[in-house]
Structure formats: structure tokens, C-alpha cells
Amino acid sequence: DGGITQSPKYLFRKEGQNVTLSCEQNLNHDAMYWYRQDPGQGLRLIYYSQIVNDFQKGDIAEGYSVSREKKESFPLTVTSAQKNPTAFYLCASSPRTQGGTEAFFGQGTRLTVV
Amino acid sequence: GESVGLHLPTLSVQEGDNSIINCAYSNSASDYFIWYKQESGKGPQFIIDIRSNMDKRQGQRVTVLLNKTVKHLSLQIAATQPGDSAVYFCAATNFGNEKLTFGTGTRLTIIP
Numbered sequence: 001d002g003g004i005t006q007s008p009k010y011l012f013r014k015e016g017q018n019v020t021l022s023c024e025q026n027l028n029h030d031a032m033y034w035y036r037q038d039p040g041q042g043l044r045l046i047y048y049s050q051i052v053n054d055f056q057k058g059d060i061a062e063g064y065s066v067s068r069e070k071k072e073s074f075p076l077t078v079t080s081a082q083k084n085p086t087a088f089y090l091c092a093s094s095p096r097t098q099g100g101t102e103a104f105f106g107q108g109t110r111l112t113v114v
Numbered sequence: 115g116e117s118v119g120l121h122l123p124t125l126s127v128q129e130g131d132n133s134i135i136n137c138a139y140s141n142s143a144s145d146y147f148i149w150y151k152q153e154s155g156k157g158p159q160f161i162i163d164i165r166s167n168m169d170k171r172q173g174q175r176v177t178v179l180l181n182k183t184v185k186h187l188s189l190q191i192a193a194t195q196p197g198d199s200a201v202y203f204c205a206a207t208n209f210g211n212e213k214l215t216f217g218t219g220t221r222l223t224i225i226p
Contacts (some may be wrong), residue, residue, distance in 0.1 A: 005155075034215075040123075042203060042218040043158070058213070092159050101215055102148050103205075105157030 003027065006091050006106035013078070015086070021076045021092035021109045030096040033075035033103060036060060037088045041091050046089075049074055050096065078111060086113045116141040117216040118206050126223045127194050128207045135189045135220045137204035142185065148214070149178060161189070161202075165187045167219040191222075199224045 004025040013019045025032065031050050035043040045058030049068040063082025068074055074093075078085045088110050092103040116166040123157045124202045127133040139147070145166035150158035164178045164187070171178050177190040192199055 023121060035216075040219075042118075043216040045215075048213060091155075101146075102160045102163055105150075105158045106160070108155070111157075 002079075004091060004093050004104055004106040006089075006109050008109060009107065011109055011111045015110060015113055016080045018077055018079050020087075021078070021089055021091075021107060022114065023026045023076065025072055025074075025104075027093055027095070028071070029093035029104070029106065030071070031094045031103075032068065032110070034058075034064070034066065034074070034076045035090040035092065036089060037108075043090060047078065058107040065101040085111055087111060115158045115214040116144055116200075116206055116208075118204055118215050123218070123222050124221045124223070126225055128225050129196060130193055132197070133194050133222060135191075135222065137189075137201050138178070139187070139204075139206045139215075141206070141208065143208045144185075145195055145208045146206070147180060147187050148205045149176075150203045150216075152203065152206065152219070154200075157184050158203060162213050194222075194224050195219050196226060197221060222225075 007022045033048040034046040044060050047066040048062050049055035050072050065077045090108045091106045094103045138182040148163045149161040151161050152158040162173045162176050162178050164180050169180050175192045180187045201221045203216050203219045205216045206216045
């Protein structure tokens, strides 16, 4: 089955530690995205990548880092510099066709800092 | 930049009735719009989309209306069912811009 997979579903981190969230897609999509969602809020864009080895900051990139070494993978690292990392993180991908197209989402990773 | 907002954070509808969720966007260059449904603890799921060269598009029990003059779109769900209870987001983008801008979401509750 084609899709986008995020792991783990739940993640706990101690303050001061970096943690990496995994996102893998087998849809052959060029573009991938990371969003953050806080309770009762919309989705805010952290980083996005349109092609391998290239990525751009979104609206709330501070305290986060990404890499795009392979087309199918776009891991997100939440660093200790992120002041309020507890949130629901969503990864998405899209095929980048002309005129815009929908983004397909993973099931999310809920990160809790303890 | 684009900003997208929904008119009501919550909406309750009797089962079997129709529901309408409204959304406003700010960027007149936006030309592609999507409605997503998000159930608790899950990622958003695509419901329906519409491009700016259309003002109406219908799916199964859902209809999206786009009014470019006032930069407004709506999602109509007909004959609501308990499974329609979720948070609904609208999103907007424009040609050449890879970023989808999301609204804050409307929580729809279907009352049995």
C-alpha cells in the first residue's frame, strides 16, 4: 500500500535532549512538509522540501532542523533550542503538479517533553 | 503572505441535517483550495478541492463553494452522520507556491 508513515506515534523526551521524528513516503512524491499542531490550533509549517538535498524554512523553523538525503525520507529533529516542543507533529507529501495539489498526511507523532 | 481563517471554531448539527462550514482567505492570488477532515489523534484527510476557475464542486455528500470576489469558501455536508464529527480545515495555495496555508479549524459535532 502506498502512503506516508510517521514514527513513532508517541514520543517522550527529557528537556535539553534532541529528538528525531521519522517520516517516510512511498508515493514517489517530490515535495515533503512538516507541520506542527497545538491543541485547538491549525497547522503551522515548520520546514518543507521540494526536491532531494534542498529544503526551506516555514513559518516556525526556529529550534528545528531537517534533512532530505533521499526522496522518500524527510526526518525532523527537534532540538533543545525549541522552547516549547510539546505538540502533535504532522508530516505530509505532495506530487508537485502544476497548479497545486493536495498534500497527503501521515498519522502524526505526539511529542511530549517531560 | 496568505492567511486563512474559519468563521466558527465549533459547530453542532443534528444528525441528518445539513452543515455548512465557512472559511475566508486573504491572498487574492490563491488559486487552489482544499478541505481536510481531521479525526482525533490522526492526520488530516483530503475531502474535496477546488480551483479558482470554478465556483462550485460536488463530491459524495459534500459540496465546496468558492466566492473569489469576497475571498470566501464553504464546505457543505449533506445529511450529516455521526462519522462526520471531526475538525475541518480549509487550506489555500497558489500556482508556483508549494506551501499550503491552513485555517485554524472548525470542530463539527453531530448530535444523534
